[in-house]
Amino acid sequence: MPDFMKAAVLEEYQKPLVIREVPYPKPGRGEVTIRILASGLCASDLHLQDGRIPSSHVPYIPGHEMVGEIYELGEGVDRPLGQRVLGFIDITCNTCRLCTSGRANLCLSLKRLGFELDGSHAQFCRLPAQNAVPICPEVPVEKAAVIPDAVACMYHAIREKGGVRAGDRVLILGVGGLGIQGIQILKYFGAEVYVTSRQDQKLEIARSFGADLCINTGRQDLTEEIRRFTGGEMCDVVLDNIGIASTIEQSLQVLRPAGRVVVIGYADQEFTAVYQHIMLKEKEIVGCRASNLHELKEVIRLVERGVIDPYIYRTYPFEAINQALDDLRNGKSLGRTVLVF
Ligand SMILES: [Zn+2]
Ligand SMILES: [Zn+2]
Structure with missing residues (x-):
């Protein structure tokens, strides 16, 4: 040695x-x-x-x-x-x-x-x-x-923390290194996938992996686009990969009642939320950190089988x-x- x-x-x-x-x-x-x-x-x-x-x-x-x-x-x-x-x-x-x-x-x-x-x-x-x-x-x-970080973390966020089911409308805020992997996992679970970025190139990549709706938040209004695309029903789950005050606040706006925001991004800010949106609409904000060993093993199998690339x-x-x-x-x-x- x-x-x-x-x-x-x-x-x-x-x-x-x-x-x-x-x-x-x-x-x-x-x-x-x-x-x-x-x-x-x-x-x-x-x-x-x-x-x-x-x-x-x-x-x-x-x-x-x-x-x-x-x-x-x-x-x-x-x-x-x-x-x-x-x-x-x-x-x-x-x-x-x-x-x-x-x-x-x-x-x-x-x-x-x-x-x-x-x-x-x-x-x-x-x-x-x-x-x-x-x-x-x-x-x-x-x-x-x-796989151990970018892919397994999205798997934990989507399945365990988001509880995503087939047919769910899921928004990924900030589609980057993690989000692209997330699109593939969401598609595998049968979800409809919406993504945001300020970079058209990232949205292009997201589209090539099957994103159903790509929103450039540099020039489009997020809430308006989601309202239009979902016929006013809004999102079941938002995966916030940015995790700053404004994105959590936006997430709450585009969630349907009883929807869930999963906070994945790393920031050291504080945010404010409208009390009544949480209470009257039963909206949930949940944290998400990394993944567990058994989830990594499941994700490895999905990659080996070609479900996730x-x-x-x-x-x-x-x-x-x-x-x-x-x-x-x-x-x-x-x-x-x-x-x-
Ligand atoms: Zn990392
Ligand atoms: Zn321990």
Whole structure:
């Protein structure tokens, strides 16, 4: 085993990552070390780089969307070397009240790869063996890499938090890296899908994945368009991938009575809601964080069967990580981007 590996290290907040040699992460008891094949980028990488995620600390290695091969086994682990696996981000205690009631995504002692722990923007990553989830090697690595975050999170949002059923009218606010994957899941569940963006190119991509209504909120009135398209019946579920005050307020406007807004976007704002819209109309606002391990396993099967084809906007070589982060920050990315080793 090597003594060192190459990694992109966040040494200081609000600075570019530094590619340098760091010690090879030797697996401990119950762990495996995987050799990274591809590592996805996410808006959280920008929040982390900016120092907006209080639980993170520097220096460390970000990266939380990973696919790799099992490279070394820790004590007590029996797994085939070379097995193609995804890294499940959440490291959970498996004993707290939330873990034991099927909500491990809210584990009371949750730690995350690429947030509180070293992640996958590196040649190798160490993780608990149960977090290394097998995937068929025929799935291209760049598509596989985004499954644990972008695809699994939308699956959790749609099925578990949104409770979407066939025939539901579902609006995705802010169709980007997550939303495009969401369209495919919603179509699979038999929903009618509406999406918004201020970029026509993103709406074009959404349309090619089957979105029924594409609204450019830069020049169209959201509430008016939804009212017209639904004959005034409005949306059953809104998936708010933006998650700022104005989008939650808009979501409540376009919901039918007893409809549900699922808040997925990450923001540190506050919002106001009209009390009577919630009470008299029984509208619900629910949070959504990541996904559970069993949901990741279900989503992997859907990808392997070709039901979901994860959409990747472009790939970069690992060494171009700072370019890739800048492009993401400057809105040059129209979907998920992935570093390939
Ligand atoms: Zn993420
Ligand atoms: Zn727990």
